[in-house]
Amino acid sequence: MSRxxxxxxSILLVAVVVHTAMVLFLPRKEMQERIALAAANMGMNKLxxxxxxxxxxxxYHEGDAAYAFCPFDISKGKLVFDALMPAALWSLTIxxxxxxxxxxxxxxxxxxxNFQISVRKAADLLTQLTADVESGPIxxxxxxxxxxxxxxxxxxxAIAEPFQRVAIxxxxxRSTCSIVAD
Amino acid sequence: xxxxxxxxLVVMVGALAGFVSVQKFVEARGHALAGSTWRTWxxxxxxxxxxAHYFDEGMLPPDAPQWSLYENSKDSxxxxxxxxxxxxxxxxxxxxxxxxxxxxxxxxxxxxxHHSWLQSDSAVLEADGSxxxxxxxxxxxxxxxxxxxxxxxxxxLFVLEEQKGAxxxxxxxxxxxxx
Numbered sequence: 001m002s003r004x005x006x007x008x009x010s011i012l013l014v015a016v017v018v019h020t021a022m023v024l025f026l027p028r029k030e031m032q033e034r035i036a037l038a039a040a041n042m043g044m045n046k047l048x049x050x051x052x053x054x055x056x057x058x059x060y061h062e063g064d065a066a067y068a069f070c071p072f073d074i075s076k077g078k079l080v081f082d083a084l085m086p087a088a089l090w091s092l093t094i095x096x097x098x099x100x101x102x103x104x105x106x107x108x109x110x111x112x113x114n115f116q117i118s119v120r121k122a123a124d125l126l127t128q129l130t131a132d133v134e135s136g137p138i139x140x141x142x143x144x145x146x147x148x149x150x151x152x153x154x155x156x157x158a159i160a161e162p163f164q165r166v167a168i169x170x171x172x173x174r175s176t177c178s179i180v181a182d
Numbered sequence: 183x184x185x186x187x188x189x190x191l192v193v194m195v196g197a198l199a200g201f202v203s204v205q206k207f208v209e210a211r212g213h214a215l216a217g218s219t220w221r222t223w224x225x226x227x228x229x230x231x232x233x234a235h236y237f238d239e240g241m242l243p244p245d246a247p248q249w250s251l252y253e254n255s256k257d258s259x260x261x262x263x264x265x266x267x268x269x270x271x272x273x274x275x276x277x278x279x280x281x282x283x284x285x286x287x288x289x290x291x292x293x294x295x296h297h298s299w300l301q302s303d304s305a306v307l308e309a310d311g312s313x314x315x316x317x318x319x320x321x322x323x324x325x326x327x328x329x330x331x332x333x334x335x336x337x338x339l340f341v342l343e344e345q346k347g348a349x350x351x352x353x354x355x356x357x358x359x360x361x
Contacts, residue, residue: 007188007192010192010196011192011195011196011199012196012199013196014192014193014195014196014197014199014200015196015197015199015200015203016200017196017200018196018197018199018200018201018204019200019201019203019204019207021200022200022201022204022234023204023207023230023231023234024230026234026237027230027233027234027237030237031237031242034242058242060241064282064299064301064303065282089279089280089342091245091248091249091342093245093248095242098233099233099236099237099242099243100233100243101225101243101245101246104245104248106248106342106343108279108343152242154242158280158301158303160303160304161303
């Protein structure tokens with residue numbers, strides 16, 4: 001009887017390890033691979049307005065929208081995203097390397113099309129260990145603190161008519177994404 | 183049975199149980215809309231199962247609460263959607279600032295095929311605000327979505343800034359004909 005319990009417990013232990021690994025580590029691994037792939041194709045800490053091939057790398061399709069991506073690494077400074085958004089519906093999302101949404105804002109919430117978002121590493125150990133993100137307004141935009149070094153900024157813009165694409169992508173490319181010494 | 187064989191068996195059975203339990207937990211997080219075959223997975227940073235679901239589908243989690251995402255791979259009778267069949271969607275879209283309905287491969291990243299999506303900017307609405315959409319491999323008048331040529335089809339509905347409260351389920355999907 002005790003032998004049977006021993007094997008049953010062993011099976012349960014393996015099941016728990018596999019379950020935890022799949023839920024907690026696989027999404028993180030996949031996100032890190034996407035960030036690495038984006039960095040290899042677009043460059044790290046650089047905003048790229050995605051053509052169809054670039055967008056598809058990250059699982060987006062461009063039929064109805066324009067996308068811009070900025071894979072970032074804030075291990076050596078803070079990320080400064082200077083946004084000059086097109087006059088259209090847009091949404092900006094910052095993902096951490098865990099795959100979580102660190103920060104998100106859209107055209108209605110922002111109220112303006114020109115602003116700045118800075119992304120810093122969380123300063124204190126407690127925040128790094130317990131929280132994925134802290135955020136708050138600063139002078140002309142928002143400041144985000146995250147526990148992760150790497151992440152991805154995704155900007156989505158609706159394109160109501162196909163002829164608008166060129167102008168909207170041109171507008172999107174005016175934004176910049178760079179690392180500044182903290 | 184030798185001890186090595188037992189250990190291998192334990193690892194295999196345990197791994198299978200772990201894998202199946204993840205699938206079950208992720209499926210259980212999917213919220214089925216009342217009277218509809220549409221489902222939605224809420225994205226909450228504290229819920230790793232929903233995040234795992236989106237990665238499993240080949241996409242980044244939509245940025246809640248800005249975006250709502252509804253998924254459906256079955257018609258109103260519960261049969262799996264097929265790319266060579268004709269379907270009719272009728273009803274009201276969940277109210278929001280913008281929406282996009284697309285036909286995509288189940289479990290793979292998005293398709294870029296022309297006509298495989300419809301968005302609120304270009305949709306033709308009925309006088310009462312409802313919408314009729316044909317999903318068909320051949321052209322249809324008014325709102326038409328041509329599914330990509332795949333076996334494992336699903337419809338995805340993204341809604342930007344969906345109004346909170348009693349939101350109607352997306353239009354039901356009726357199978358009209360199959361070859």
